Amino acid sequence: xxxxxxxxxxxxxxxxxxxxxxxxxxxxxxxxxxxxxxxxxxxxxxxxxxxxxxxxxxxxxxxxxxxxxxxxxxxxxxxxxxxxxxxxxxxxxxxxxxxxxxxxxxxxxxxxxxxxxxxxxxxxxxxxxxxxxxxxxxxxxxxxxxxxxxxxxxxxxxxxxxxxxxxxxxxxxxxxxxxxxxxxxxxxxxxxxxxxxxxxxxxxxxxxxxxxxxxxxxxxxxxxxxxxxxxxxxxxxxxxxxxxxxxxxxxxxxxxxxxxxxxxxxxxxxxxxx
Ligand SMILES: [Zn+2]
Numbered sequence: 437x438x439x440x441x442x443x444x445x446x447x448x449x450x451x452x453x454x455x456x457x458x459x460x461x462x463x464x465x466x467x468x469x470x471x472x473x474x475x476x477x478x479x480x481x482x483x484x485x486x487x488x489x490x491x492x493x494x495x496x497x498x499x500x501x502x503x504x505x506x507x508x509x510x511x512x513x514x515x516x517x518x519x520x521x522x523x524x525x526x527x528x529x530x531x532x533x534x535x536x537x538x539x540x541x542x543x544x545x546x547x548x549x550x551x552x553x554x555x556x557x558x559x560x561x562x563x564x565x566x567x568x569x570x571x572x573x574x575x576x577x578x579x580x581x582x583x584x585x586x587x588x589x590x591x592x593x594x595x596x597x598x599x600x601x602x603x604x605x606x607x608x609x610x611x612x613x614x615x616x617x618x619x620x621x622x623x624x625x626x627x628x629x630x631x632x633x634x635x636x637x638x639x640x641x642x643x644x645x646x647x648x649x650x651x652x653x654x655x656x657x658x659x660x661x662x663x664x665x666x667x668x669x670x671x672x673x674x675x676x677x678x679x680x681x682x683x684x685x686x687x688x689x690x691x692x693x694x695x696x697x698x699x700x701x702x703x704x705x706x707x708x709x710x
Contacts (some may be wrong), residue, residue, distance in 0.1 A: 438511045440575070440607030442651035442661050442669065443492050446517055449664040450542075451490040453519050454499065458486045458537040466531035469544065471552045472566045478555050482507060482534070486701045494570045494606030508567060512550030513661045518543050520539050547660070558708045570606040575647050581633075581640035588628040588636060595631070595639075596624035597698035608643070610700050611656055611678045616643040624702045625695065651675070677703040 438446075462482045467475035485501040492498065493565065497517065499507040509517055522539050532544040532553060544553065554566050561567035572579045587605065591598050598604050599613040608616075617624045619642035622635060631639070655661060655669035658679055662668060672679075676686055681694035685705040694703050 437462070437495075437513050437659070438661050439495060439609035439612055440492075440647055441612070441653075441671065442509065442652050442655035442663075443495050443497060443607070445655045445669065447490055447492040447497055447662050448515070448521060453540075454536075454542065455489055455502075456487065459483065459501075459542075460537055461533045461684070462535070463533040464531065465526075465533070466549070467549065469531040469546065469549065469553055470555075472554045472556060472561070478553070481505070481555055487643060489575045492607075493573070494602055495609070496570075498558075498568070505555060506558055508552075508554040508556075508561065509544065510552050510554075512546060512548065512552065515544065515551030516662050517544040517668075518545070518662075518664055518666060528708040556654070563597045568602060570602050571604045572606065573609065574605050574643050575651075579634070579644075584640045584643075585631075585633055585636040586705065588631055591628040593628055594625045594697055595622060595628045595647050596702055598628040599643075600698055600700065605643075610642070610702075611658065611675065612646050612701050613679045615650075615676055618657040618704060619646055621709055623677075624697055624704050666673065677705065679703070 459482050462479050464470060464475050464479060464646060470478045487499060489500040497509040501507055510547045518541060520541050522541050527545055529547040530543050530545045536542060554561055572583060588598055595617060595696040596613055599608045620639040622639060644657050648672040650656060651672040653669060653674060654663060656671040657668035658672045677692055680692050681703045685692055685708055690705060690707045692703050693706050694701055
């Protein structure tokens with residue numbers, strides 16, 4: 437599933453190409469990929485809209501349109517948002533096509549269809565719970581270790597579960613939860629509320645390092661993730677624990693352990709992580 441670094445890569449790549457463009461029209465080969473409003477209303481509403489900008493919030497892509505409207509894209513498990521020439525053959529599983537005024541298409545494709553598109557103002561999408569309330573952005577310069585400590589302290593669940601909770605911290609999924617816990621030398625099944633300030637400081641730094649490094653390497657193509665041009669990221673070659681269960685830990689050489697935690701497979705080193 438695309439996480440913060442993958443979504444950030446897509447947004448940064450698309451922003452200069454989409455900002456200032458107008459959506460001439462929209463086609464929905466698979467209308468139920470639009471969750472709000474009704475697909476017919478969605479098609480009518482986006483036609484003629486100018487794209488004012490683009491940003492990321494957690495794992496959500498927010499395309500800012502005229503009149504404070506947001507075109508929201510969540511990639512789910514296998515979603516891909518790409519900009520292509522109008523003449524490019526339409527790939528299987530293409531569920532939405534936005535025809536732009538420069539002759540190109542913005543296309544949304546999603547084989548497993550866990551992704552979704554939304555349209556509305558941010559306050560209305562939040563009020564109707566179409567857009568969830570998200571925790572702080574972990575790579576925001578203002579996100580301090582104290583804030584992470586405060587958010588972990590009141591939780592009687594595992595560290596891994598809190599990192600995956602989008603309402604606690606935005607944008608972290610299975611890959612970067614495991615990676616940052618390994619870097620921080622903390623076991624994923626440790627009780628979140630029991631961490632010392634010093635340990636939280638280490639986790640805060642590790643979390644930001646893991647995410648920033650992955651952004652520098654244009655994300656992890658561990659599964660079907662591709663960037664806005666259909667290319668793979670580079671971080672999957674550099675992951676420390678994710679996807680490496682049974683392989684030797686890069687630090688101590690002991691085989692990495694896999695357990696189920698918060699409903700997800702979780703990989704860590706029993707020797708290095710305490
Ligand atoms: Zn180790």
